[in-house]
Amino acid sequence: MELTGRCYCGQVKYKATGDAMMKAQCHCRECQYMTGGGPNLFIAMPKEGFEYTQGEPAKFTRDDIENPVTREFCPNCGTHLITDPPGFPAVIVKVGTLDDPSVLEKPDMAIFMIDAQPFHEVPEGVATFDRFPG
Ligand SMILES: [Zn+2]
Ligand SMILES: [Zn+2]
Numbered sequence: 001m002e003l004t005g006r007c008y009c010g011q012v013k014y015k016a017t018g019d020a021m022m023k024a025q026c027h028c029r030e031c032q033y034m035t036g037g038g039p040n041l042f043i044a045m046p047k048e049g050f051e052y053t054q055g056e057p058a059k060f061t062r063d064d065i066e067n068p069v070t071r072e073f074c075p076n077c078g079t080h081l082i083t084d085p086p087g088f089p090a091v092i093v094k095v096g097t098l099d100d101p102s103v104l105e106k107p108d109m110a111i112f113m114i115d116a117q118p119f120h121e122v123p124e125g126v127a128t129f130d131r132f133p134g
């Protein structure tokens with residue numbers, strides 16, 4: 001599949017090609033900051049098939065936790081586009097930034113339920129995990 005997407009203001013655009021490695025919603029406390037409080041919906045795409053086609057993102061990596069992810073976002077409008085997890089061959093593409101978010105269809109799993117809020121919902125039939133599976 002080939003996915004294309006952009007930030008809210010359109011300054012940064014990307015393309016992700018390859019087979020989706022994971023479709024999920026993440027309930028972790030960190031994601032709640034980025035989403036405004038809900039779970040974060042994402043598609044994991046192979047790192048080698050991901051490229052920015054316009055603009056350059058700003059990047060942020062926490063220095064106060066172990067194995068922090070790097071979050072990449074538009075320096076102009078602040079939209080979070082992807083997360084780059086260390087030691088994982090995929091980039092985490094935020095579904096809301098896709099030109100066609102409906103390609104998600106449905107997440108395969110809900111992860112980091114340990115941080116889920118009482119108002120978070122998981123669609124019927126979606127597997128749940130306390131943390132990252134495996
Ligand atoms: Zn932007
Ligand atoms: Zn998360």
